[in-house]
Amino acid sequence: MPELPEVETVRRALATVLPGRQVRRVSLRFPDIVHAGLRSPRALLQGAQLAELRRHGKQLALLATDGRVLHVHLGMTGAWSHLPADDNEKLWPHSHVLWHLDDGSRLVFSDPRRFGGVWTFPDLAALEAARWCKLGPDALVITPVQLHAGLQRTQRDLKAALLDQTLVAGLGNIYTDELLFGCRLHPRTPACSVDLPTVRLMVTRMRRLLKRAIAKGGSSVRDYVDSMGREGWFQIEHHVYGRAGQPCSSCGNSLSSTQVGGRTTVWCDQCQVLKVKRRRRRVAGGGRRPVATG
DNA sequence: CCTTAATCCTGGAAGC
């Protein structure tokens, strides 16, 4: 489940080793992992000199000096790894694409669940026209006015709106739950009911949350590791994600869990009070009774 | 147009 901090960690790690390297040979073991564009070795950057790595939301792009672009989305279990020349470790299964570089090292895209994928484009403009134009502003640079305008347009639950990559790009299930807890906002708050001062607070907290997570190398729940195989350490600072039934770090109340926007959502009933009345109040799974006082 | 649900996929955990 790489989200913005995990993808940015991968980007930074690859940016220290890839620029300047030449791609000698590309082997495509599972062609279906290339979702759009050409699947030829040339399209996959064979012969190219690598220049730069860019990120928008959870998506990554590897730019060659001649303009060719390789675009990667890690999905849920995807990994983009760099194996040094002296690393003789056997490649793990589900390694779909391998780039053999001029210094003997290898770049590997692997993804057991194949929710991720690879796209090829002749240039950056083609990538932006095909994919990045559909994304909202990156979560690290979106302004309160932009986010507020996006939330105003929808009556969905706030959590569902924050997961919508066309509204703001980069948040996934982990960081939306953590952000909502940090802002003391209920996941079912109608998105359009959040006023601008609250959105300003959200943006401030969101930037701080994501930057702290990046500083810790992201969150390693299940199997995420960065391109060097290193685990992140931000998961030990999670307050709600994966902690259903455990005591709230702030008030000690048992954390609640239910489905919001089709995703498992964890929050504190006491700290994250639903402030706007809805026509039909859904009872949380298990018949948890509503909070009497705050 | 807007929102929700189904779908993809496999490893790991839980249950019997």
Place this chain on the structure above:
DNA sequence: TGCTTCCAGGATTAAG
């Protein structure tokens, strides 16, 4: 011990 069942979820597509 070994089998079956369920669950995790990002993004796309289909349905309501």
